[in-house]
Amino acid sequence: MSARAVVTGLGVVSPNGLGLEEYWRNTLAGRSAVREVTRFDASSYPSRLAGEIDGFEAGEHLPGRLLPQTDRMTRLALVSADWALADAGVEPDDLPDYAAGVITASHSGGFEFGQHELKALWSKGGQYVSAYQSFAWFYAVNSGQISIRNKLRGPSSVVVSDQAGGLDAVAQARRQVRKGTSLVVSGGVDASLCSWGWVAQQAGGRLTTRHDPERAYVPFDAEASGHVPGEGGALLVVEDAEHARRRGAPRVYGEIAGHAATMDPRPGSDRAPGLRRAVELALADAGAAPGDVDVVFADAAAVPELDRIEAETLAEVFGPRGVPVTAPKTMTGRLYSGAAPLDLAAALLALRDGVIPPTVATRPAPSHALDLVTGAPRPARLRTALVLARGQGGFNSALVVRAAED
């Protein structure tokens, strides 16, 4: 029988909270971090709002040797991994060689590092480009640096499927656990709030150009106009349940019970979007019926057509207003590969505490037939949560988590 993959540690770096409990407290309180960009001068761009992390001093958490070779994204990822391992009570040095790996998702790699070095290249010349540019911009840079820092030499990789990747990476971690790896640090942390990253996102056409933080990122709202980007995410310790039991892990947040990923048909095709299949296949993988799902953490694209597809999918699978739905990412902006792992952390904490965090800013459009949790957190008996994530280019991913057995 194949191993069960459970989550035993969480490390959160979110615009509305650095660290797991601060994030959870602020999320339940509905505290949004969406505001005008301060990291660079965004005043001349059509989009000017972001979810930025405040108060992160990398030098307080990381050795000096790592600073010249990392940008903000990788520093946040390294600290998030440290926190996840500490939360799991894991001392990486105590693990046998090759027993543990790192599988993260990435949306655009070390964009900010790349911007800095390209600037050096074009303004001063090739001699001024850092030798660390050779890897610091890679998609795999977070996986690599976390692996090196913690000597985690087991199966390691990076998954690149935009926002869906955050779930796909955790699913890959589960596969490796089933193949015999004891433990995988998995999830995603993204940060490219720099002018180069901004221009790239702006060109993608999915950023809102609204400037009122209270009304900018409003998924499932009749005025949905695109999203606000943010930085951060979460890393999870995904562990073989038996390994966790043997070592006396301090806690098990829940089980990665099911997952599926699908692709949308080509644009213009008359075939149905792939999200519904992803949901149904993930439920089947978890051995769960729609009625078993107690809460859905939505992808919440805030692009009208994508909102419609997600709302219809949920109504088709669960019945109209058939399941509570929430999008706490309305408080952080969309974090790209970091978004779904952060939702996964929120889902596990929701299962732990029996409470659904709210969606903020949105006034749900009645046409969507969603039971969207807005305004205040909703207490509920929760055992099974479904997390959805979609990526630009047709990626759909659905993941089912189940509360740990008592």
Added chain:
Amino acid sequence: MSSTLPPFTLDDLRRVLREAAGADEGVDLDGDIRDADFDALGYESLALLETAGRIEREWGITLDDDTLGEARTPGALVDAVNAHLSAARAA
């Protein structure tokens, strides 16, 4: 033109190492590091490549890969840089 350049010192190297690659908290870079192995000081090949690049830029010389590969200690790298500077002066 480069005849006015002062010699490259161990302190110059300390500064460039810090700027290029940072310093390991477990190592006293200001201590007696002349004959310490770069590995023991926490600098891998990429850190040395970046360090060499900065020295080349600042002192206007070109260090070939062999020079870098053979200089396993700060003392050896300082000597190699000075040898290049002398050659540049003589030219």
